[in-house]
Amino acid sequence: MDKVTMYYLVIGIISTFIFSIIAFIGGGFDLHFLLKELKGKKQDDEDDGSVNN
Amino acid sequence: MLVIDWIIFCTVLLTLGGVALYFKKYVKDVSSFAVAGRKTRIWLGLSNQFSGGLGLVAIAYVGQQGFCHGAGYIWIALFNSMIGIILFGIFGFGIQRLRASKAMTSGQYIEMRYSRKLRLVVGLVCGIGGVINMAVFPVTGAKFLCWFLGWPSTFFMWGYEFSTIAVMTALMISAAVFFAVACGQVGVIVTDYLQSIIIMAGLFGLFFIIMREVGITNIQTTIQEQIGTGGFNPLNSGKYGWVWLLWVFAAAIWSPFCFGPVISKNASATNPKTVRVMTLLSLIFGQGKNMIMLFLGLGALAVLGHTLPAGFDQQTYNLAATPLYLGQITPPILGGLLLSAFIAAFISTNDSYLLSWSVIWVNDFICPLLPFKLSTKHHLFLLRLVIILIGIFLYFFGVLYTIEDSVLEFLLLTGTMWLGGGIAVVFGLYWKKASTFGAYAAVVVTCILPAVHLILQKTMPSYEIPAKIAGVFTIATAVILLVVISLFSRKKTKFVDYSSDVEASEKKSVNEPVSI
Numbered sequence: 001m002d003k004v005t006m007y008y009l010v011i012g013i014i015s016t017f018i019f020s021i022i023a024f025i026g027g028g029f030d031l032h033f034l035l036k037e038l039k040g041k042k043q044d045d046e047d048d049g050s051v052n053n
Numbered sequence: 054m055l056v057i058d059w060i061i062f063c064t065v066l067l068t069l070g071g072v073a074l075y076f077k078k079y080v081k082d083v084s085s086f087a088v089a090g091r092k093t094r095i096w097l098g099l100s101n102q103f104s105g106g107l108g109l110v111a112i113a114y115v116g117q118q119g120f121c122h123g124a125g126y127i128w129i130a131l132f133n134s135m136i137g138i139i140l141f142g143i144f145g146f147g148i149q150r151l152r153a154s155k156a157m158t159s160g161q162y163i164e165m166r167y168s169r170k171l172r173l174v175v176g177l178v179c180g181i182g183g184v185i186n187m188a189v190f191p192v193t194g195a196k197f198l199c200w201f202l203g204w205p206s207t208f209f210m211w212g213y214e215f216s217t218i219a220v221m222t223a224l225m226i227s228a229a230v231f232f233a234v235a236c237g238q239v240g241v242i243v244t245d246y247l248q249s250i251i252i253m254a255g256l257f258g259l260f261f262i263i264m265r266e267v268g269i270t271n272i273q274t275t276i277q278e279q280i281g282t283g284g285f286n287p288l289n290s291g292k293y294g295w296v297w298l299l300w301v302f303a304a305a306i307w308s309p310f311c312f313g314p315v316i317s318k319n320a321s322a323t324n325p326k327t328v329r330v331m332t333l334l335s336l337i338f339g340q341g342k343n344m345i346m347l348f349l350g351l352g353a354l355a356v357l358g359h360t361l362p363a364g365f366d367q368q369t370y371n372l373a374a375t376p377l378y379l380g381q382i383t384p385p386i387l388g389g390l391l392l393s394a395f396i397a398a399f400i401s402t403n404d405s406y407l408l409s410w411s412v413i414w415v416n417d418f419i420c421p422l423l424p425f426k427l428s429t430k431h432h433l434f435l436l437r438l439v440i441i442l443i444g445i446f447l448y449f450f451g452v453l454y455t456i457e458d459s460v461l462e463f464l465l466l467t468g469t470m471w472l473g474g475g476i477a478v479v480f481g482l483y484w485k486k487a488s489t490f491g492a493y494a495a496v497v498v499t500c501i502l503p504a505v506h507l508i509l510q511k512t513m514p515s516y517e518i519p520a521k522i523a524g525v526f527t528i529a530t531a532v533i534l535l536v537v538i539s540l541f542s543r544k545k546t547k548f549v550d551y552s553s554d555v556e557a558s559e560k561k562s563v564n565e566p567v568s569i
Contacts, residue, residue: 002273002276002277002282002284002285003273005124005125005127005128005285005286006124006269006272006273008127009124009127009269009344009347009348010264010269012127012340012341012344013257013260013341013344013345013348014341015338015341016338016340016341016342016344016345017253017257017341019338019341020103020249020253020338020341023096023099023100023103023334023338024100024246024249024250024253025096026095026096026097026099027096027097027099027100027246027249029096030093030094030095030096030097030098031097031243031246033092033094034089034092034093034094034097034239034242034243035079037090037092038079038085038089038090038092038239039079041081041085041090041092042081043081043082043429044082044084044090045082045428045429047082047083047084047091047155048082048083048084048416048427048429048432049083049087049157049158049161049412049416049417049420050161050416050420050426051161051164051165051169051172
């Protein structure tokens, strides 16, 4: 159990390190799309969290 | 800390502040401010979830778990994630239907499904519970930074003595309030993305330093010597055990439906499928995030050990050991990066929390009480004002209140207070018979029982019921009451089945916007 725990710990951290690099690159592209979408977005007074019964 | 470290720190902070101010122009309406216009795609949302869950208080408390109880916590985190991966990541249980309902908050869905009065109750309970829950963040974060920097507890200025922690708390809350007020969810998402890069760079830097200086074998031997088998197997530890696991498991099922920051992030996603995939990836790779934080505490355990140094009581030292150790091992230049990472970790969590709790206070409690509909301009003003008021409350509560249990247990217990809202949302999404009275019962019970526990713990020295038993008992009682009362109710409910909307989004591309 002790060895398994320690191996799992180190492998988990290293795989997250690799994944976070991929996520940051993908996030950069998504950021570009978000800004493009928000630039073209018109003011929406209806979607304000209220419920119209 | 050298001058170069402070230059790095100031540059990072000023850049983030500049970015936040730049994105202010994109806040045009309430949906932009609260849920980024529902335009968040998968990777950006993922970065946002990553940094949101990697706050300074999380580093402090997971580090504390590692220092006190060894590596067993990673199995609890894994167990917790496995449930989330299956329920939410694979089946999209509840989270997809909630996104399909287009509700910004759990309160909004509760008004759609049950009643406006229940929305008021849930708004009040979630608002109070959420703010009290996060009240521990700033002061814990400030203590963490003071220990990391090796600063004294007080300092003199203009002939007066000031508490370093109180001043740090005020500065850190002001920074988080600034980010939330300046640009809402749009800016929070953008700055969280940048902050998550800084946080991960700092934490991975620390991981490699600890690996080089201490090594995995040393850490393993120390855990065996100082903690024993309980340091690897949580079920052998007197601290955790089955009841603790059950509490964490029960909280994990209901919290995505009532925990403001998670709901805001899910509501920001482009469609229900994006929510599911984002959650799946976040849960799989969020494991590593917990492991790094735990690893910092394990490094502290291996080097400092459990021997109590002068000037500390046991409870304080448990929390202080990790930052004290990190302060010792951090080399110049990485110190500046790491301080920036810690501040970024604090801001990224707190600004999104401040934002989501203010949305809950305003949308679920204040607006339903008003006899008129607020204009967009006044609505945005009110949201910003509430963020500032929450910031002021956080300062005074955090500085004046002393936590009796460990930080993690305090968070779980106060987190239990709003779970009733989550229970009502899930039953409302799936069960046609779930009634308003049943939902009321669940909300009231989860609010009252944890509060009673905290009050008794503070006032009665003979009171010995552990937080984990109080937590499990509260959740079980709420579910049973909702089911039993709903079964006896004969009133027609306002149930809407969102399964077809969810299926439609599953057939589309993961980031394709849908007009649900």
